[in-house]
Amino acid sequence: MIDFSPPPNVEQTVRDIHRFIENDIAPIEHSLADHLTNEHLYLREDGRLAPEVLAAQQTIRKRSAERGLYALHMPQEVGGGGFSLTDMFFVHEAVYQHGIGVAQWMLSWTEGPNHMLMFLTEEQQQKYLLPLVRGETTGAYAITEYRGGSDVLGMETRAEKHGDTWVVNGTKAYITNAQYADLIFVCALHDPSKGGAGATAFIVERDNPGLTIGRTYRTIMDDGMTGELQFENCQLSADHRWGEEGQGFYLSMGMINWIRVRRGGMCTGLGQYLLDRCSDYIKNRRAFGGPLSRFQALQWMVVDSYLDVQAMRSLSLQSLWQADQGNLWALKVDPHLIKTVCALKVFCDEALYRVADRAVQLHGAHGLMKESGIEKIFRIARNLRIPGGTDEIQRVNIAKALGL
Numbered sequence: 369m370i371d372f373s374p375p376p377n378v379e380q381t382v383r384d385i386h387r388f389i390e391n392d393i394a395p396i397e398h399s400l401a402d403h404l405t406n407e408h409l410y411l412r413e414d415g416r417l418a419p420e421v422l423a424a425q426q427t428i429r430k431r432s433a434e435r436g437l438y439a440l441h442m443p444q445e446v447g448g449g450g451f452s453l454t455d456m457f458f459v460h461e462a463v464y465q466h467g468i469g470v471a472q473w474m475l476s477w478t479e480g481p482n483h484m485l486m487f488l489t490e491e492q493q494q495k496y497l498l499p500l501v502r503g504e505t506t507g508a509y510a511i512t513e514y515r516g517g518s519d520v521l522g523m524e525t526r527a528e529k530h531g532d533t534w535v536v537n538g539t540k541a542y543i544t545n546a547q548y549a550d551l552i553f554v555c556a557l558h559d560p561s562k563g564g565a566g567a568t569a570f571i572v573e574r575d576n577p578g579l580t581i582g583r584t585y586r587t588i589m590d591d592g593m594t595g596e597l598q599f600e601n602c603q604l605s606a607d608h609r610w611g612e613e614g615q616g617f618y619l620s621m622g623m624i625n626w627i628r629v630r631r632g633g634m635c636t637g638l639g640q641y642l643l644d645r646c647s648d649y650i651k652n653r654r655a656f657g658g659p660l661s662r663f664q665a666l667q668w669m670v671v672d673s674y675l676d677v678q679a680m681r682s683l684s685l686q687s688l689w690q691a692d693q694g695n696l697w698a699l700k701v702d703p704h705l706i707k708t709v710c711a712l713k714v715f716c717d718e719a720l721y722r723v724a725d726r727a728v729q730l731h732g733a734h735g736l737m738k739e740s741g742i743e744k745i746f747r748i749a750r751n752l753r754i755p756g757g758t759d760e761i762q763r764v765n766i767a768k769a770l771g772l
């Protein structure tokens with residue numbers, strides 16, 4: 369019998385998180401209320417975040433780090449909280465139960481530290497990782513390209529070694545935090561004939577003259593966070609290599625696995641938030657002489673969302689517990705563990721999308737209005753099914769592990 373209830377230290381952290389959101393984050397969210405419902409205020413003309421939004425993001429990240437909440441998933445030896453993946457489920461769930469405003473910025477996402485950075489050397493950890501853990505700097509992980517999307521090894525970016533210096537050339541597409549990152553972790557092929565073992569990863573500092581920050585994309589989420597990066601004769605000394613030569617693909621996949629496992633608490637928390645909103649709404653909205661909640665058609669939509677939330681929660685906890693028993697942060701991960709992680713991602717992404725779709729429907733026109741906060745989660749839920757590996761790629765990985 370496995371007991372998934374959080375241990376006392378995690379329960380205490382969850383209480384801290386709710387207090388932090390109510391006392392520190394709610395006033396910031398209130399001050400940005402107009403920005404959050406109007407993309408013309410939220411974004412600059414070029415698609416980047418408005419300065420006041422970016423400043424709020426930085427403030428929340430730094431305050432969260434000061435409270436020891438930003439990098440709970442990282443080992444204690446680098447200043448993290450040493451939480452397991454199962455512990456992190458409760459952390460993510462607690463934050464996303466507040467919906468999507470600005471509270472999610474208190475958590476490390478793609479821009480923050482992840483376990484694969486433990487492959488940095490001691491000196492590199494001091495220089496690059498510790499400031500990331502403290503929320504003082506941010507990063508971006510540049511893997512995807514226009515040609516090499518799901519087919520990561522179809523990438524065209526090349527790294528060539530000239531003596532002790534590496535030279536990287538290529539363009540990376542759809543990169544989260546590209547415009548604001550202090551550090552870019554880029555994966556490039558140096559020997560395509562070797563497959564995964566022919567890729568190496570590098571740390572590129574923002575002021576490297578070989579790096580150009582390209583366009584900012586206008587995404588379905590109006591997030592202002594997704595951009596293009598160009599590397600042109602980008603010169604990198606040996607101390608800018610992340611891991612050993614030939615480890616870049618595996619380090620990058622490890623980082624993507626962190627994005628995948630994060631979905632458990634995130635989607636469950638958002639699903640619970642929407643479920644509560646839907647129940648309240650149909651109980652209070654009166655039509656045809658009484659509350660909408662007396663119509664079985666609507667009750668069943670709420671019940672179906674309840675089933676999805678229960679299923680996300682159970683599958684996530686079970687999968688994360690399994691992941692905690694293995695080693696998800698190895699360079700080569702057991703395919704059965706990958707199957708578990710991919711099952712979590714695809715199930716949670718698709719279940720949240722169903723819950724969000726029903727939530728829009730149950731709220732009628734109000735659910736489609738920006739001020740409702742519902743349609744935004746619907747757009748985010750739709751987005752989730754592509755990055756971190758699409759729904760189909762999760763199924764490809766599961767099929768492989770099933771021996772198909």
Ligand SMILES: Cc1cc2nc3c(=O)[nH]c(=O)nc-3n(C[C@H](O)[C@H](O)[C@H](O)COP(=O)(O)OP(=O)(O)OC[C@H]3O[C@@H](n4cnc5c(N)ncnc54)[C@H](O)[C@@H]3O)c2cc1C
Nearest residue numbers: 509510511512517518542543544754755756757758760761
């Ligand atoms: C908002 C956002 C943020 C992102 N952030 C990052 C980031 O920080 N860093 C980064 O490196 N990348 C990032 N990405 C890129 C993301 O990881 C890719 O978009 C994703 O992996 C899919 O690649 P693609 O867009 O090229 O689609 P494609 O690979 O062209 O796929 C098109 C369609 O074909 C399907 N397909 C492809 N191959 C197969 C197959 N073998 N079997 C079945 N179906 C298949 C796909 O599932 C999809 O439905 C981000 C993307 C978005 C939208």
